Amino acid sequence: MTHEPVSMETPTSPTRPNIPLASVPGSASMPAVGTTLIDIQNVDFYYSASKALHGITLQIPEKQVTAFIGPSGCGKSTLLRCFNRMNDLIDGTRVDSGSIRIRGVDIYRRDVDVIELRKRVGMVFQKSNPFPKSIYENIIYGLRLQGVKDKSRLDEVVEKSLRGAALWDEVKDRLHTSGLSLSGGQQQRLCIARTIAVEPEIILMDEPCSALDPIATAKVEELIHELKMKYTIVIVTHNMQQAARCSDRTAFFYLGKLIEYSPTRTIFMNPENPQTEAYVSGRFG
Amino acid sequence: MTPPSEPHIFQAKPGFARTGERVSFGVFRLATYLVLACGAFVFADIVFKGSHAIFQQEFPFVNVPFFTEAPESLHVFEYEGKKLEMGDKAFRAFRQDKIDRDVAAGKKPTEIKTESYVYSAGGIFPCIVGTVLLTVGSMTIALTLGVASAIYLSEYSKQGRIVHFIRLAILNLAGVPSIVFGLFGVGLFVIYLGWNVSLLAGWFTLAFMVLPVVITASEESLKSIPRGFREASLALGATKWQTIRKAVLPYALPGILTSSILGVARVAGETAPIMFTAAYVVSDKLPWQDLKNGTDFFFQGVMALPYHIYVVSSKIPQNEYTHRVQYGTAFVFLLIVALIAGSSIILRSKLRGRNKW
Secondary structure: OOOOOOOOOOOOOOOOOOOOHHHOOOOOOOOOOOOEEEEEEEEEEEEOOEEEEEEEEEEEEOOOEEEEEOOOOOOHHHHHHHHOOHHHHOOOEEEEEEEEEEOOEEOOOOOOOHHHHHHHEEEEOOOOOOOOOEHHHHHHHHHHHOOOOOHHHHHHHHHHHHHHOOOHHHHOOOOOOEHHHOOHHHHHHHHHHHHHHOOOOEEEEEOOOOOOOHHHHHHHHHHHHHHOOOOEEEEEOOOHHHHHHHOOEEEEEEOOEEEEEEEHHHHHHOOOOHHHHHHHOOOOO | OOOOOOOOOOOOOOOHHHHHHHHHHHHHHHHHHHHHHHHHHHHHHHHHHHHHHHEOOOOOOEOHHHHHOOEEEEEEEEEOOEEEEEEHHHHHHHHHHHHHHHHHHOOOOOOOOEEEEEEEEEOOHHHHHHHHHHHHHHHHHHHHHHHHHHHHHHHHOOOOHHHHHHHHHHHHHOOOOHHHHHHHHHHHHHHHOOOOOOHHHHHHHHHHHHHHHHHHHHHHHHHOOOHHHHHHHHHOOOOHHHHHHHHHHHHHHHHHHHHHHHHHHHHHHOOHHHHOOOEOOOOOOOOOOOOOOHHHHHHOOEOOHHHHHHHHHHHOOOOHHHHHHHHHHHHHHHHHHHHHHHHHHHHHHHHHHHOOO
16 A cells, blocks of 8 residues: 555545545644543453454543444444443343453442443433433433532533533523424434533443434534543444544444554555455445 | 226226135124123113112202212111102101101001111212222232332343243232132231231232232333433433433333223222121221221221122122112222222323323
8 A cells, every 4th residue: 555645635536435634633733642541451342152342452542532433243332332331231241351441440340330430431322312301301310310409500500511512502492391302413412411411521422423314413523523622532433434524533343353443544544454444445334 | 097987907806815804804893893882781781770879860860878878778668558768767767756656646656567678778888988998008009019029020130030930920910810819818917917807908918919910011111111211311320220210210100000090990899809808798887987096997897899799789688679789889889990090091191291202
């Protein structure tokens, strides 16, 4: 593979996706690797008898967007759900070797309180799942769990979270109407607002836009650009162009193994691994 | 557009599949109408025959004493050429009045020969009270125990062979004859725990009888809540119980209550479980009267509507007067079950309005 000089124009060849480089966030100014927040070392993961992840090792940097890409069934969602131990909900799952450390603490240690972990590691799901409560009640759900009752603090958090999710202007006059009365894209942003209301450090996003139309998707992606200034974001996506648009680093998975993990630009412009190249140019998956 | 009479390529062709379908649907329709007809016949029979006891021709058109008085004996006799019917109290007063008059006029008091029929006059108020108490109490116990068990079985326990076996056992309980529950109640609550014939014994016996229905209904209701609610709640740092309490149970309750309506009808109408555990043939006082201390309320028996129907139908000779009471009682019983079911439905729609999803 020849190393072409970096230019602001995309080489348009039949095997390379046409990604305008200028819009790849952080490509020009961000350092290649920041401080590691999540340190995954040689992790094997099993669903009962079948092995879903093989010896995964990677470090996820703080306050950047990391994307997991790969064809269906490659284990990217499985790995994502390990970070907040949502896989614990399924019978028979286990992390068999290696460790996943967040700020140096192995989250699968026996004395780790899953509740505390999940307060720091939030998750946005593929299908938006607001509660059938009012928008207000949805946002403060997490705080209510912790026993916060002070109404002025709750009001403050609601406004802050909705602004942070770019939803405030659209719903500020109807905070007490049902969350289900919003459109799909608004519901997903409501879920994001709900997640950031508990002030996590990390936000995990499992294909957050797959059920949304292009306009709603664009809004959420714009939101991700803003959110990464305060939160570390890990996003699983089927949509390669989305990964290219939104993320700083990308990890490519295939059949439960980590094939390549590099800055986004590298993955899409000159990937090292031929399998990566084949995938990002659309030859399989 | 082709005029309807001209044949075209999509013309319907006659054949055995089409006629077969028509015949089958005809049979299904017939079956449904048959079921409806039987149900309607039973209702009509009870309403028609029972209305003789419930309604009357003068204002207020409803035989209020039937609902508000205790049962008494009916006296049927002839006096001065007229055939009269009177309840026991009224008859005694009437006879005393006639005796006084005769004595005052210096005549020998005339003997009034009567035929008396037990329980055929007066009302069924104590039975109504008893049935309502039994139903409300046992449904409360059944719902508490049932919903708790359902939550444990569907949310907390590991779905293995043991849980599967427990579920099977619960389902089988639903098929156990109610008389067996009655015997169980007698053995455990009346004799072993020493509660004797009491409201408490009746409550628990009836509650256990209706538990399978409540548990199954609750489990179905809980299962129908989308997984997304639980996942979202847990991902925000909730414990399992917080998740169930805030994001699952409120939305499952309408379904649980609706399915429990069946349980209400069963509990109100079963005679066998209460025959030896809670029901008195006759009781002179209402449950809250003449109590020596508060807890005595729970350790006394009550009269009950289904048991009263049984007593009036089998323990005393049959005639037109007892018929009146039987059907009247059955009618009242239907009314009460309809009322309880109706309020359950209203409660459910109120809950649904608040927690729509």
